[in-house]
Amino acid sequence: MSGYFQALLDPSMPFVRNALIAGLLSAVLFGVLGAVVTVKRIAGLAGAIAHAVLGGIGLSLFLAAKGVLPGLPPIVGALAFALLAAAVIGFVSLRAKQREDTVINAIWAIGMSLGVLFIAKTPGYADPMSYLFGNILLVSGRDLALLAALDAVVLFLAWRYYPQIEASAFDEEFARVRGVPTDAVFVATLAVTAVAVVLLQTFVGIVMVIAMLTLPSGTAGFAARSLAAMMAGGAALSAIFTVGGLAASWSLDLPAGAVVVVIAGAAFLAASAAVAVRAGKRRGGRA
């Protein structure tokens, strides 16, 4: 474990420090956005958006390699597909609820399949696994700047519209009666989630971004007394899981994103078990 901390201070290994900074910046998004996604119960929607991103990445790689749009970075296609998926899911959720599940699952599957097809037809070598599971050690200075900017936007929106976000998630109909534009809050949440997913997938990858959007905030939710506390607790836990996961992955020579998610999942399951045991004891005491 001490080897990781020595590497952090080693000037010849800036990627280790970048990975730590990326983890800490991501923790803010995982905490704040994760709490909203969890209490609004839209993790499935976020999952569909995340998986649609692979289609955009594949298309970008294909167009760049074929010389149609030379130098097109994968993040451009990822962002376009994420926002398109968010728009379709938002429209279907608000206007055609009876087909919501089918459409969400279709976007999830089609997005992934398109990604695999485009990558298969892209000249040269491209490994879909690196996009599915991420590689935090490849985080660039530009990624850090984008993450910091998105952190600032998400923190501002959460602070500025906290009462409306809380009310929309707790009791949407009541919030509408009070004049809150709940549809706009929902669409904005999906759009911000889409952008966040695009940036976060470079860290933990597409498959695991949803786990990190739900597990830390879900764990924090067991003890939190308010949505704000859940956001702060989720961010703090994400930071702990990330630093712990990076250190463990360095020491054990394992993929960092997977280690972080395993730690987050283990913490969530342990907390769930503790809550269930405590509830059982309380019921037993009453009987």
Place this chain on the structure above:
Amino acid sequence: MTIERAGTAKRAVAIRFESVSFSYPATPVLEAASFHVHAGEFAALVGPNGAGKTTALRLILGLVEPDSGRVTVLGRSPEEARDAIGYVPQHASYDPAFPISVSEVVRMGRLRSSTRRYGPEDERAVERALSLADVEALAGRPYSALSGGQRRRVLVARALAAEPELLILDEPTANMDAESEGRLFETLGGLKGRATILIVTHDTGFVTSLTDAVFCVGEGGSGGRVVKHRAVPAAHAASVQYGGSALQVLHDTALPDTGCCPDDRDGYPERSAR
């Protein structure tokens, strides 16, 4: 004693439906429904499940618009009247894992469309509402730790925090124990006369003794209309029902919508209404 007053003095009208029709795709719900509730009245909107009570409620709250006809609330369109409406939903979709305290839930009653801050007047209104609904002792507790009856009274407090002119309660006694029911109607009894109160319930047989007017939706043969009935003290109803001796709804009576109001104006200052 019959509770329908046939007075002819001009009284302000809090809710007015004028020939309101509403249908979901291929399913007509309300057809040319006309009724009105006077300001300060305690009214009950009753009807079997699926009759159109919730649709009428959503029209009053401005959550949907009628296909034809007009709904006015406190002399305004429902959207314009929202700040003056306190609403207690049935709240079947409550998420028990939502981390929120009772005082935060009640403060939601002061929520505005985009303002972030709650001022001292908001805090005073929240304290008054907690006291009126008799839930002051629960203020610091997690909402998820409450019983169903306590939660319903907290939602009443949330509605009262808006200091409403019109208080609407959707199935307020659903899944409620007798003690909570009694305390709820004690609170509503204290509010009677200070605000217009509308209770929506599927119990078509009996209503609380606080009731001034009973409106029945979707009765057999009424064709999606709303019919006003008389209600009289029930000889055989359980004494604890709705916090006191209940009134029995006389479904064989049909009172005309215009019978109590020789002057058709709502009694509120003229404002634009859709």
